[in-house]
Amino acid sequence: MTGPDLTPDLAALLPDEHRRLLVGGRWRDAEDGATFTVHDPADGSVLTRVADASVGDAVEALDAAVAAQPAWAATPPRERGEILRRAFEMIADRADDLAMLMSLEMGKTVKEAKGEVGYGNEFFRWYSEEAVRIHGRWMQAPAGGSRLLTIKKPVGPCFFVTPWNFPLAMGTRKIGPAVAAGCTMVVKPAAQTPLTMLALAAILGEAGLPDGVLNVLPSTHAKEMSQALQGDDRLRKVSFTGSTGVGRTLVRQSADQLQRVSMELGGNAPFLVFADADLDAAVDGAMVAKMRNMGEACTAANRFLVHQDVAAEFAEKLAARMGALSLGRGQDEGVDVGPLIDEDAVDSVARLVTDAVHDGARVVTGGGRPDGAGWFYQPTVLLDVPAESAINTEEIFGPVAPITTFTTEDEAVAAANATEYGLASYVYTRDLSRTIRMAEALDFGMVGVNTGLISNPAAPFGGVKASGFGREGGFEGIEEYLETTYVALPVT
Numbered sequence: 001m002t003g004p005d006l007t008p009d010l011a012a013l014l015p016d017e018h019r020r021l022l023v024g025g026r027w028r029d030a031e032d033g034a035t036f037t038v039h040d041p042a043d044g045s046v047l048t049r050v051a052d053a054s055v056g057d058a059v060e061a062l063d064a065a066v067a068a069q070p071a072w073a074a075t076p077p078r079e080r081g082e083i084l085r086r087a088f089e090m091i092a093d094r095a096d097d098l099a100m101l102m103s104l105e106m107g108k109t110v111k112e113a114k115g116e117v118g119y120g121n122e123f124f125r126w127y128s129e130e131a132v133r134i135h136g137r138w139m140q141a142p143a144g145g146s147r148l149l150t151i152k153k154p155v156g157p158c159f160f161v162t163p164w165n166f167p168l169a170m171g172t173r174k175i176g177p178a179v180a181a182g183c184t185m186v187v188k189p190a191a192q193t194p195l196t197m198l199a200l201a202a203i204l205g206e207a208g209l210p211d212g213v214l215n216v217l218p219s220t221h222a223k224e225m226s227q228a229l230q231g232d233d234r235l236r237k238v239s240f241t242g243s244t245g246v247g248r249t250l251v252r253q254s255a256d257q258l259q260r261v262s263m264e265l266g267g268n269a270p271f272l273v274f275a276d277a278d279l280d281a282a283v284d285g286a287m288v289a290k291m292r293n294m295g296e297a298c299t300a301a302n303r304f305l306v307h308q309d310v311a312a313e314f315a316e317k318l319a320a321r322m323g324a325l326s327l328g329r330g331q332d333e334g335v336d337v338g339p340l341i342d343e344d345a346v347d348s349v350a351r352l353v354t355d356a357v358h359d360g361a362r363v364v365t366g367g368g369r370p371d372g373a374g375w376f377y378q379p380t381v382l383l384d385v386p387a388e389s390a391i392n393t394e395e396i397f398g399p400v401a402p403i404t405t406f407t408t409e410d411e412a413v414a415a416a417n418a419t420e421y422g423l424a425s426y427v428y429t430r431d432l433s434r435t436i437r438m439a440e441a442l443d444f445g446m447v448g449v450n451t452g453l454i455s456n457p458a459a460p461f462g463g464v465k466a467s468g469f470g471r472e473g474g475f476e477g478i479e480e481y482l483e484t485t486y487v488a489l490p491v492t
């Protein structure tokens with residue numbers, strides 16, 4: 001591992017003023033003055049302290065969102081779209097600074113962080129264009145006589161909870177369509193990575209977003225906050241990205257006030273490689289699907305299901321590529337892989353690997369923690385992993401590729417679908433008919449065919465089964481923030 005070769009000036013990336021709560025357009029401390037620490041995952045040191053919103057602060061933020069809702073809903077769509085468009089331009093101009101800030105708090109390399117800024121920002125561009133295309137329907141009733149008009153209205157004040165793994169993109173996927181639809185919102189970023197969201201909020205303010213439309217609450221009181229806000233009948237929508245366990249809690253909490261909910265939860269993506277696949281392309285795709293974000297992605301390839309005739313060659317080629325990656329601080333030149341988010345994450349990955357080896361898996365490369373400080377784990381390839389080993393049934397969220405073999409297509413599909421999750425899946429084959437059969441047979445919200453990268457702001461991202469419901473991105477994404485009113489118009 002290499003040492004730091006630059007010391008970014010945090011104050012230049014996010015001024016002290018903005019390491020606080022944003023409520024009703026005002027940056028302020030928590031009501032009780034509390035703060036919490038944000039760490040650098042490369043060495044565990046404290047990066048900074050941030051205001052820690054209480055439940056009282058959350059209620060004030062909802063008050064602000066509720067107060068801002070009527071005027072925001074009445075703002076012309078073009079104006080809402082242009083605010084997003086201005087924010088898009090500003091984010092593009094400041095991509096380097098945002099990427100550095102994200103890398104510092106989350107650990108990913110600056111290059112990857114820049115990729116996320118570009119990807120996440122596209123949601124603002126897409127929804128700046130969608131704001132003006134919200135439309136209803138006009139039709140004649142089947143029996144004649146009346147006319148049926150449907151109109152679309154914003155759902156109302158929303159509560160967004162985002163995870164630490166994509167601190168910017170998981171925010172823009174919700175904020176973009178909500179702003180376009182005319183909703184106001186309270187956002188709680190993950191406590192590990194609040195800084196990027198605060199920088200994003202400052203940009204939206206500069207872009208002209210009216211006070212109270214977006215309120216941001218870094219907090220360590222997520223549970224109490226969600227209980228209070230979801231217990232309030234003024235809140236109309238919850239959108240959550242995170243673990244399936246927390247998602248279930250939020251769905252339960254939505255029952256009393258019957259809030260609308262979107263849930264982007266965990267995944268356990270299969271990566272199928274058939275014997276007719278272009279093996280080098282499959283290895284390229286595997287590197288992206290596995291190593292993007294150090295494997296800390298809900299779309300990360302979790303289980304490699306490889307035809308037995310090509311498994312040894314695939315494992316060898318993948319291990320050569322994984323083993324050549326250099327680990328280090330995300331801000332350093334030449335580093336391919338940053339640290340995991342915290343010590344618990346490293347412990348969890350290490351446990352899964354140890355258990356897999358105990359179950360009979362063979363380590364082809366990696367398999368341990370490197371020496372030195374920081375929350376790192378070696379890129380690892382495991383072969384002969386039994387299907388029932390925990391590494392195949394749980395979300396790994398780290399740089400480990402377990403390989404299991406299959407012989408028939410039916411066997412491959414059955415193995416791929418043998419999970420409670422249903423988010424992303426990947427297939428490598430050169431057979432067009434097989435491609436179609438796979439797209440129809442795989443029980444997942446998304447299927448990547450001969451690609452390891454499926455996320456696209458113009459496409460509906462989301463899952464089925466324990467991966468949740470609702471879609472982010474594409475034409476579908478804005479529907480999550482719109483209600484339909486039907487108007488009966490009799491004609492005499």
Ligand code: NAD
Pocket residue numbers: 161162163164165166170188189190191222223224226227241242243244246247249250263264265266267297298299395423463467
């Ligand atoms: P997490 O569920 O622990 O935390 C996510 C967020 O929920 C954080 O902001 C956290 O503070 C908050 N939270 C925790 N308990 C809460 C409660 N009771 N009420 C309200 N908020 C609460 O998940 P994580 O470890 O931060 O993120 C990793 C998980 O997110 C993985 O399972 C991953 O697959 C999933 N994820 C899914 C998607 C997707 O689009 N499907 C994208 C990224 C990550």
